[in-house]
Amino acid sequence: MTSGKNIFGKDLDKSITSDDILGKEVIDKDGAIIGVAEKVFFDSKDLEFIGIAVDKGLLKKGVSIGKDYIARVGSYAVFLNISLAYEIRGRQVFDKEGAFVGKVKDIELKESENSIAAIIVTHGISKITRIDSTYIETIGNNVILNLNKKEIVF
């Protein structure tokens, strides 16, 4: 909400300021609180709002999120329309029969979008394999593949 006189010639009642974003919790599509908005980015040429930076806490790397992934700015939090692809690191991977395959060590994104191209899965101490996203059935609390463990080459 803005106050005082303005020389915009526009109704500013529906606009928000950086104060309405900074310091608020950022909540993903699934309701998980991923951090706190710490920066607001504007394009240096056309001055358009392009996204926010999220502080994920002391021991975690922050993340920058483009405005297309922001669903709305509420009074108490900023809501995203996605779940962050990076958040699947460490989750368990099961084959289509439910057999444990390994854990997600890393992910490959399609360019710099939030879409997963492949997951890197570790099994045991040293076995690592890359699994293309076409073999992923579900990503949720964990990852379920659409193929059998025997078909995966470690």
Next chain:
Amino acid sequence: MRRVDYIITNEKRIEENIDVSKLKGIKVISKSGHVLGKLSKVYLDRDKLNVEGVLVRMNGLGKFFIGMSYIVRFSESAIILNIEPSVLIKGKKVIDYEGKILGIVSKVIRKEEKNDVVKLQISSFLKKKVDIPINYVDIISKAVILKEDHDIRQKYIWQRS
């Protein structure tokens, strides 16, 4: 394995079936990959002799009998469900449309014994418990997010209802 002689008509051979004796203790996994617990028993219909459901020991929640209609895959490694059991909503944060945390889900009221949710009861520190009809809920996942047009009013425990 010793050689087995068959006495069958149209039934599948041993290698195409699941050995039920090996199922005890296998994982039970929800639709989203959540490991819910371990399989305790498999129950057959007395008349039709097909699998009617399974008894699952859910981590921290006790035993649940899950009907076959909620099971999408049955193997000797695990059982995969086609649902997220609604009993798991208990304990999740409830967030309103503006991002305000209203409390946590203290009780899940289901439609009979099905997985369908009718209401969620929210509890919050120093506030009275309040029921939220499911039509006010937008998303149930890692938290419960409410729709914009709810009229939930939480009252402090010293306020009259």
